[in-house]
Amino acid sequence: MSPLGLEIVKAKGTRLYDAEGKIYIDCIAGISVSNVGHCHPSVVTAIKTQADLYLHLLVYGELIQSPQVQFARLLTQHLPVPLDCVYFTNSGTEATEGAMKLAKRATNRTEILSFKQSYHGSTQGALSIMGDEYWRNAFRPLLPGISVQEYNHFESLHALTEKTACVILEMVQAERGVNPAKIDWIGALRKKCDETGSLLIVDEIQTGFGRTGSLWNFQQYDVIPDILLLGKALGGGLPLGAFIANRELMLALAGNPALGHITTFGGNPLCCAAGMAAMHVLLNENLIEEVAVKEAQLRQLLTHPRIKAARSAGLLMALEFENFEMNKKIIDRCIQHGVLVDWFLFAPHCMRIAPPLSITADEIEQACTIILQALSED
Secondary structure (H helix, E strand, C coil): CCCCCCCEEEEEEEEEEECCCCCEEEEEEEECCCCCCEEEEHHHHHHHHHHHHCCCCCCCCCCCHHHHHHHHHHHHHHHCCHHHEEEEEHHHHHHHHHHHHHHHHHHHHCCEEEECCCCCCCCCCHCCCCCCCCHHEEEEEEECCEECCCCCHHHHHHHCCCEEEEEEECCCCCCCCCCCCCCCHHHHHHHHHHHHEEEEEEEEECCCCCCCCCCHHHHHHHHCCCCCEEEEHEEHHHHHHHHEECCCHHHHHHCCCCCCCCCCCCCCCHHHHHHHHHHHHHCCCCCCCCCHHHHHHHHCCCCCCCCCCCEEEEEEEEEECCCCCHHHHHHHHHCCEECCCEEEEEEECEEEECCCCCCCCHHHHHHHHHHHHHCCCC
């Protein structure tokens, strides 16, 4: 596998423009980053306004940066009451790292439970809990005390004990090719965490901000995590991550040692201004409410004998093919004809379709026509 090498010189809405003037319909949104579309006017204005004020001051609370405070307030206003304290990072991976440290510090335990074919980032801590040996084997030794279990298996819950600091999971395993959790299994997992005093960490780095048809994917499971991980769409196109927990829990990082988790650029004011503007767009332009309709349109149009299965969670969709070779050939044809699609890390035989939530019905129809054309070519 080699990179595409497309030179994109402009992006607007759901359209990408390359150096030769060719136009592409973006059906991956920078891997679920550009949920409100590329260069949304409100986001661009917020960036320009903040750039005229200041770019970086000093974190750790020494100097109050209003975009940080305002964005944290907006996030917590749209989260359940226990999730009331936000720690901004530079990326989703760093949110994972911070959450792992918080769980170990708050519980005074060291064991962590994760699941096979899960993805939470690629730094060494996040790599330690990644659920795929192929991607982490070359970097051993990694963190000790990690138990990687079968996803959606009730037997896996027996591995959760009073020695477990936390369980980390995605409600929908994105890189597995869109594999959602069973509602009753999530309920049992939440109950077992409560019984053992283990913290439940929910990774919404890829599924948050309306991607699956609700602002947060965990809302569809009627459970509340102890720690929530955010990234990707959080920054409105700029790099930003966060882990969010109850304030009393988060204070475990405040002492012994002091500054138990620190960052230089986490919560950069420019990124927070962009992310806050993007979130307002999501909330005010009915983009989330339209996800289910657009998902149904995709599922209705994308039927073909070569598609072995189609799985979706809102506007996160996987088309399964016989093997990676066939998938890659179809992906290449789609790009050649002007639709940007991709594959999944743990499911290379599946095509990723995850456009900006702002994609229109006409654009969906155009994209699907091209995908079906690529499927029908010999």
